[in-house]
Amino acid sequence: MHLAGGRLRDFARGCDVLGGGGGGQARYALPLAVHAVELNGPVQVVPATELPANGLVMPCTFLGAPAIGAERIGTCREAATIRGHVERHFGQPVVAMLCNEIGGFHGAASVALAAHAGLPMLDADGMGRAFPGMSRVAMHLAGVTPDPVVLADEHDRVVAVHAGDGWAERMARSVVVGFGDRGVSSEYVMTVDQVADAVITGSVSKALRIGELIGAAASVPDAARAIVAEFDGVLIAEGRVTAALPEPGRHTPATIEGTGADEGRTLRLEVGHEYLAVIEDGQVLATVPDIITVFDTYTGEALGAEELRYGQRVVAFALPCPDVWRTPAGLDLVGPAAFGLDLPYRPVVAS
Amino acid sequence: MHLAGGRLRDFARGCDVLGGGGGGQARYALPLAVHAVELNGPVQVVPATELPANGLVMPCTFLGAPAIGAERIGTCREAATIRGHVERHFGQPVVAMLCNEIGGFHGAASVALAAHAGLPMLDADGMGRAFPGMSRVAMHLAGVTPDPVVLADEHDRVVAVHAGDGWAERMARSVVVGFGDRGVSSEYVMTVDQVADAVITGSVSKALRIGELIGAAASVPDAARAIVAEFDGVLIAEGRVTAALPEPGRHTPATIEGTGADEGRTLRLEVGHEYLAVIEDGQVLATVPDIITVFDTYTGEALGAEELRYGQRVVAFALPCPDVWRTPAGLDLVGPAAFGLDLPYRPVVAS
Numbered sequence: 001m002h003l004a005g006g007r008l009r010d011f012a013r014g015c016d017v018l019g020g021g022g023g024g025q026a027r028y029a030l031p032l033a034v035h036a037v038e039l040n041g042p043v044q045v046v047p048a049t050e051l052p053a054n055g056l057v058m059p060c061t062f063l064g065a066p067a068i069g070a071e072r073i074g075t076c077r078e079a080a081t082i083r084g085h086v087e088r089h090f091g092q093p094v095v096a097m098l099c100n101e102i103g104g105f106h107g108a109a110s111v112a113l114a115a116h117a118g119l120p121m122l123d124a125d126g127m128g129r130a131f132p133g134m135s136r137v138a139m140h141l142a143g144v145t146p147d148p149v150v151l152a153d154e155h156d157r158v159v160a161v162h163a164g165d166g167w168a169e170r171m172a173r174s175v176v177v178g179f180g181d182r183g184v185s186s187e188y189v190m191t192v193d194q195v196a197d198a199v200i201t202g203s204v205s206k207a208l209r210i211g212e213l214i215g216a217a218a219s220v221p222d223a224a225r226a227i228v229a230e231f232d233g234v235l236i237a238e239g240r241v242t243a244a245l246p247e248p249g250r251h252t253p254a255t256i257e258g259t260g261a262d263e264g265r266t267l268r269l270e271v272g273h274e275y276l277a278v279i280e281d282g283q284v285l286a287t288v289p290d291i292i293t294v295f296d297t298y299t300g301e302a303l304g305a306e307e308l309r310y311g312q313r314v315v316a317f318a319l320p321c322p323d324v325w326r327t328p329a330g331l332d333l334v335g336p337a338a339f340g341l342d343l344p345y346r347p348v349v350a351s
Numbered sequence: 352m353h354l355a356g357g358r359l360r361d362f363a364r365g366c367d368v369l370g371g372g373g374g375g376q377a378r379y380a381l382p383l384a385v386h387a388v389e390l391n392g393p394v395q396v397v398p399a400t401e402l403p404a405n406g407l408v409m410p411c412t413f414l415g416a417p418a419i420g421a422e423r424i425g426t427c428r429e430a431a432t433i434r435g436h437v438e439r440h441f442g443q444p445v446v447a448m449l450c451n452e453i454g455g456f457h458g459a460a461s462v463a464l465a466a467h468a469g470l471p472m473l474d475a476d477g478m479g480r481a482f483p484g485m486s487r488v489a490m491h492l493a494g495v496t497p498d499p500v501v502l503a504d505e506h507d508r509v510v511a512v513h514a515g516d517g518w519a520e521r522m523a524r525s526v527v528v529g530f531g532d533r534g535v536s537s538e539y540v541m542t543v544d545q546v547a548d549a550v551i552t553g554s555v556s557k558a559l560r561i562g563e564l565i566g567a568a569a570s571v572p573d574a575a576r577a578i579v580a581e582f583d584g585v586l587i588a589e590g591r592v593t594a595a596l597p598e599p600g601r602h603t604p605a606t607i608e609g610t611g612a613d614e615g616r617t618l619r620l621e622v623g624h625e626y627l628a629v630i631e632d633g634q635v636l637a638t639v640p641d642i643i644t645v646f647d648t649y650t651g652e653a654l655g656a657e658e659l660r661y662g663q664r665v666v667a668f669a670l671p672c673p674d675v676w677r678t679p680a681g682l683d684l685v686g687p688a689a690f691g692l693d694l695p696y697r698p699v700v701a702s
Contacts (some may be wrong), residue, residue, distance in 0.1 A: 162506040174529025
């Protein structure tokens with residue numbers, strides 16, 4: 001399988017769905033991916049079984065303030081610079097890139113980073129969705145060390161951080177501030193034989209498939225129905241946003257009032273960096289780490305948490321998160337309490 | 352030659368003299384050096400001719416906010432952590448430490464860093480005095496690259512910066528902010544055969560000798576006279592500070608009114624991070640990069656630029672800077688204009 005042409009758009013749409021409102025918008029990374037593929041050719045997507053067991057898999061992602069990144073988009077050649085440093089450090093070739101965060105911006109951007117680094121993408125990612133925080137990845141739960149965190153800017157400046165789990169992100173963010181609040185980062189480098197238990201397998205093909213379902217659907221509600229049917233999710237409601245005060249990073253509840261068949265229902269959406277929970281009449285319908293997605297009924301775009309506005313017509317649905325997040329250790333890291341919610345975790349179960 | 356016991360105090364006194372008011376006070380680093388030598392034994396001071404030509408010389412210095420460093424003094428084992436990283440990076444053993452900045456705090460601290468790293472000190476330094484800024488070193492003028500800048504904190508966290516000359520310091524400071532505003536840094540690592548033209552030779556023994564002269568003098572003015580006689584300097588004046596508003600990092604002129612044989616003279620001292628110039632009746636008596644030192648007549652301590660206070664009895668004198676700073680390239684980097692002074696450079700010449 002490879003990513004190029006129209007598949008890039010499908011893939012980006014799927015990334016936005018898997019973002020669960022978080023991770024920024026894949027549609028803004030799409031031009032980077034299209035341009036990178038034009039320059040470097042299609043990006044192959046491969047399963048771990050097709051790679052040499054002792055080759056290195058290199059996660060890679062943009063880091064920095066989103067507002068800076070919107071203007072200072074980088075060249076994505078940072079990934080090639082990082083690849084060189086990683087190979088020198090480990091004395092082994094990198095054989096594939098791993099998308100850290102399939103959800104939202106970083107999912108689509110990873111195609112651009114892989115293309116410029118001259119690497120295939122592993123059909124996997126670190127989260128199966130989007131989360132804030134460097135350590136909210138399957139690699140961390142599997143005990144992989146983030147060291148060295150290798151960071152680069154678009155002028156080939158490279159910084160390598162050896163700080164251990166607790167300080168890796170703190171130090172990486174300090175470094176990126178020095179870069180001018182935008183850089184590319186790689187951490188949790190593994191060998192291929194480590195990835196089986198340390199990544200979310202199949203994320204890239206899943207995002208692509210979701211994008212294809214959206215493209216094939218006759219309407220936005222139909223697209224939502226097709227996605228939940230194929231990926232064991234649940235449709236929550238169609239409705240209209242009647243209250244929303246999005247402030248990125250703060251809990252700012254929004255209200256969705258049902259329309260059509262859902263007339264009379266009132267849903268409360270807890271919103272942080274992503275959609276954290278949906279509550280109706282005191283009942284939890286879905287919470288993190290499951291993936292809550294809100295489609296704009298008119299545009300078909302999966303709305304980012306900071307994009308919710310009064311009056312939007314929407315379709316809300318939820319998809320189950322990867323199994324690793326439903327373990328006790330997973331819920332400690334990314335369950336409702338990890339995001340400040342005093343709510344129980346009620347796994348999304350397809351009806 | 353080795354540094355231990357009473358020689359450490361002499362050395363620290365000499366470092367304060369060579370600081371020219373800048374670089375912080377060596378007396379505050381003296382306990383670090385004493386403790387490190389107690390734990391690790393005396394530090395050998397060696398000329399480059401006694402070291403293997405292809406061995407590495409590792410400059411090493413504390414970095415961060417002085418106010419933080421006063422409370423969070425580090426362990427100096429950071430130097431051992433850095434040594435390990437440098438040796439792995441270059442694949443060669445480090446055979447000596449180089450003091451970056453002999454003047455003030457960092458001169459005395461370098462003994463502690465060398466002791467903990469298990470290294471002798473090269474009888475040399477990077478400045479021959481104190482300067483603010485990572486690139487104001489002889490290594491920079493000689494074209495040595497600062498990369499990699501290797502930084503560590505007291506918890507063995509290590510960060511390596513490959514950013515080139517222009518960004519090395521910016522990135523290093525960002526990293527140190529991440530450490531909590533205190534760390535140890537090494538940059539401009541060289542092989543022994545590179546040092547001849549790239550360091551200030553003899554700095555350590557010079558500081559030690561100055562300290563010995565102070566210890567042997569019958570009075571503070573006598574100490575000043577002995578130092579200028581041996582090191583081709585000039586005595587400027589004895590007097591009293593009659594105006595001083597020290598604000599570190601800002602140009603805040605101070606006034607010294609002559610006493611005794613200098614009665615009736617009025618000197619204006621331009622003060623920045625260090626003493627930048629002495630002016631009398633419109634004549635420049637001394638400027639950076641020459642070393643202007645102000646002794647407290649009662650304590651015999653070389654006063655830091657931020658320690659000047661109204662009413663202090665002082666003896667001011669100047670020593671010539673190393674020749675490398677008197678070249679056109681040297682004056683570009685550290686001449687009066689580099690510190691914002693619209694003054695000509697008038698080299699100190701022994702009368």
